[in-house]
Amino acid sequence: MDSLIEEKTFEGLTIETFSQTTKYENCEFRHCSLSNADLSDCKFTDCIFMDCDLSLAKLHQTAFRNVRFKDCKMLGLQFDECNEFGLGFSFENCLLNHASFYGTKIKKTGFKNCTLQGTDFAECDLSSAIFDLCNLEGAIFDHTNIEKADFRTAVHFTIDPESNRIKKARFSNLGLSGLLTRYDIIIEDDF
Numbered sequence: 001m002d003s004l005i006e007e008k009t010f011e012g013l014t015i016e017t018f019s020q021t022t023k024y025e026n027c028e029f030r031h032c033s034l035s036n037a038d039l040s041d042c043k044f045t046d047c048i049f050m051d052c053d054l055s056l057a058k059l060h061q062t063a064f065r066n067v068r069f070k071d072c073k074m075l076g077l078q079f080d081e082c083n084e085f086g087l088g089f090s091f092e093n094c095l096l097n098h099a100s101f102y103g104t105k106i107k108k109t110g111f112k113n114c115t116l117q118g119t120d121f122a123e124c125d126l127s128s129a130i131f132d133l134c135n136l137e138g139a140i141f142d143h144t145n146i147e148k149a150d151f152r153t154a155v156h157f158t159i160d161p162e163s164n165r166i167k168k169a170r171f172s173n174l175g176l177s178g179l180l181t182r183y184d185i186i187i188e189d190d191f
Contacts, residue, residue: 003019006026009027010030012032015033015036018039020039020040020041024047025045027047028047029052030051035057038057040062041061041062043063044065046066046067049069049070050070052073054072055074055077056075057077064087069094070093072094072095074094077100080101090111092113093112093113095115096115096119097116097119098118101119101121102120104125106124108130109130111131113134114131114135117136117137117138118138121139122141122142124144126145126146127148127149128149129150131151131153132153133153134154134155136157145164148168148169148170150169150170151170151171153172160179160182
């Protein structure tokens with residue numbers, strides 16, 4: 001039987017002190033070093049992770065429901081292995097390089113000032129998502145639903161309009177080149 005921990009703040013947790021297969025509700029995790037931790041089957045509801053390192057943590061059937069990540073290092077996380085039921089989170093000032101959201105349904109997800117280099121969004125539902133001041137260099141968008149998503153302040157993305165659903169997605173003039181890469185055309189600034 002899973003134990004339930006509610007409304008608790010955890011400061012400086014490490015792999016050795018983290019309790020696996022636990023339900024956490026309305027908890028805060030601050031300055032925790034959980035790199036390579038096994039978070040499989042844990043359930044996080046209405047929780048906040050601040051200034052934590054979760055790089056390469058195992059996320060098999062991990063439940064993230066309305067979870068905020070702020071100032072976190074989260075390299076190589078496999079969000080596609082998470083429990084899909086109620087999956088919902090937001091990211092602010094996070095390092096999410098080489099993460100995988102492959103095939104997830106994460107509508108309206110907010111990414112603010114995040115680095116998402118090499119992150120896999122293939123076959124993902126990102127409709128109405130917001131990529132505010134995000135670096136998407138090398139991020140993979142293939143058969144991805146980005147309808148009504150906001151990329152106006154995102155940089156370094158490459159999105160093929162023919163292999164992704166982009167209706168009503170928002171882009172700035174400066175970002176248009178990221179939509180035309182497959183055509184191998186040269187876009188020059190006005191002089």
